[in-house]
Amino acid sequence: MQNADENVFSLCDSEGNTVEIRSVLDSYGCSHDIAKVLGQGGQGVVCLTRNPEIVIKFALDSKGRLICRDKNKETFLKNDAAFKAIMQKPFPERLHLAYPMARLVDYSGYVMRLMGDMMVFSDLVPLDEKAIGKMSEDGGHRRRFGLLAKLAALLAKMHSVGMVYCDLSPNNVFVTKDPKFATQNVWLIDADNVFIPGEDSEKLVYTPRYAAPELLEGKSCSINSDVYSFATLAFESLAALHPFAGEKAKIGGVEDDWDVTAKDAKKEDEQKQVDIDPQYSGKIPWVEDLNDDSNHTKDGLPRQNFLTDETFTLFNMTFSEEGRDNPKMRPTSILWARAFAHSQAQSVRCPDCGMSFVYDESAKNCPWCDKKHPPILLLKDENGKVVFAHELEFCEDNSGSEFPLPEHVLMPFDVNTFYRGVFKVRTVNYNGRGIEFSLQLQFADNCVFFMGVNGKEEKISGRYILQIRKGETYALKCVGRNEWSRTLSVEIVGKC
Numbered sequence: 001m002q003n004a005d006e007n008v009f010s011l012c013d014s015e016g017n018t019v020e021i022r023s024v025l026d027s028y029g030c031s032h033d034i035a036k037v038l039g040q041g042g043q044g045v046v047c048l049t050r051n052p053e054i055v056i057k058f059a060l061d062s063k064g065r066l067i068c069r070d071k072n073k074e075t076f077l078k079n080d081a082a083f084k085a086i087m088q089k090p091f092p093e094r095l096h097l098a099y100p101m102a103r104l105v106d107y108s109g110y111v112m113r114l115m116g117d118m119m120v121f122s123d124l125v126p127l128d129e130k131a132i133g134k135m136s137e138d139g140g141h142r143r144r145f146g147l148l149a150k151l152a153a154l155l156a157k158m159h160s161v162g163m164v165y166c167d168l169s170p171n172n173v174f175v176t177k178d179p180k181f182a183t184q185n186v187w188l189i190d191a192d193n194v195f196i197p198g199e200d201s202e203k204l205v206y207t208p209r210y211a212a213p214e215l216l217e218g219k220s221c222s223i224n225s226d227v228y229s230f231a232t233l234a235f236e237s238l239a240a241l242h243p244f245a246g247e248k249a250k251i252g253g254v255e256d257d258w259d260v261t262a263k264d265a266k267k268e269d270e271q272k273q274v275d276i277d278p279q280y281s282g283k284i285p286w287v288e289d290l291n292d293d294s295n296h297t298k299d300g301l302p303r304q305n306f307l308t309d310e311t312f313t314l315f316n317m318t319f320s321e322e323g324r325d326n327p328k329m330r331p332t333s334i335l336w337a338r339a340f341a342h343s344q345a346q347s348v349r350c351p352d353c354g355m356s357f358v359y360d361e362s363a364k365n366c367p368w369c370d371k372k373h374p375p376i377l378l379l380k381d382e383n384g385k386v387v388f389a390h391e392l393e394f395c396e397d398n399s400g401s402e403f404p405l406p407e408h409v410l411m412p413f414d415v416n417t418f419y420r421g422v423f424k425v426r427t428v429n430y431n432g433r434g435i436e437f438s439l440q441l442q443f444a445d446n447c448v449f450f451m452g453v454n455g456k457e458e459k460i461s462g463r464y465i466l467q468i469r470k471g472e473t474y475a476l477k478c479v480g481r482n483e484w485s486r487t488l489s490v491e492i493v494g495k496c
Helices: 073-087 129-133 140-160 223-239 247-251 258-264 309-319 321-325 333-345
Strands: 009-012 018-021 023-025 031-040 044-049 054-059 100-103 109-113 118-120 173-176 186-188 347-349 356-358 376-380 386-391 402-406 421-429 433-439 447-453 456-460 463-467 474-480 485-493
Touching (some): 009 044, 031 054, 140 186, 140 223, 223 309, 223 333, 309 321, 309 333, 333 386, 333 402, 347 386, 447 463, 456 463
Antiparallel strands (some): 031 044, 044 054, 118 173, 173 186, 376 386, 402 421, 421 433, 433 463, 447 456, 474 485
16 A cells, blocks of 8 residues: 555565565666555556656565565565566567566566556546546546547457457556547556466456456456456446446345355465355346346446447347357457447537537437537448547637547558548638548558549548538548548538
């Protein structure tokens, strides 16, 4: 825990004595000054150092105590060997995973590199009224959609090389702290959670609240257990409700003795006992189950404000009885990344209450505060489905709306680049109100873009201002080098 002097970190050692730590020495002889605690879990504590891009993980024993080299030599050496092995794992390049750069000398733990100005994702899981009230300031559902898409993409990169993260929970995910920062980054910490089938056969690490049912039965981690944990984390962060915290869970509707099952699960420390709440057991329906309404609930945030047909289908495939019992039936991390990228692209922020939501053409008012929608830019596919929506603000000094049009809206979905902005879009007042599309240079050589006005196309070579006039029709077209193309109709609904 952190002392009143926030530059002193203190924990009990195996003998029950309080150890105060101001700095630590690593295996390369570098000293790191402790700044503050970032997060703590059952396996360890992560601390920020005076260098905002360097963090320290202190491993803990089964009682949550510090493992010291001089007092716990056998455990220390065992962990140190494991940390060395982690450093040698074939992690993909540019993977946003904070893995060991050096080991600690006096305590069981290691040094990690993490981008500066990050915060733990659990701060964005709104499980009380205070946290829900902050959603209008912390980016709301739109920001969460984008972060979840990047987290799923990060898992997809790991899964593509045969790696499994195992213990996915909000405390192991770090995100950009400033909700207004243009680039929102997502990182995983605790690389010692990473599982490689065939190499780590004895490994079983999980957080009960987010664990797949098969993990609670003592089976090994897998790609499918990762996506179950992701889906649980995702639903909880959007709904302010665990996906199984319904009416049946409240009264206890599980016949199995899941406390005993949890105690019998394979663990490194056989004395460690975990109390598994019935709602985490995988033996009751989820709160939106299509075939069994016994666990339905009105608790949490309104589902229609953040669920699309696409994301509901994925949640149901994961949490239905078939998904709980048959891990192979669960959707892949790539499907999750694409679905949440789509959700973010289709979301609108209300200028009155600050909350965001998935745009619904049939609704004219904000579902949170009931105020009338502002002008909204819509892009629709050939079937008339909205693939992009964004609120617009027009100011006389041209300081109104400015936002990116992401790559995946116009091009095939790529897990590595889907979030990049193809165009920077902004509202302008130039010979009347209009929308300016500024093409980003990295796309100029790979694709050709056209703006159509009343059926007449004009190539966009750098910047294009679309003047908004009544009775005209607009279309945005992208043609790739391989002759792939996509045409989206452009509409502005509401008074400009």
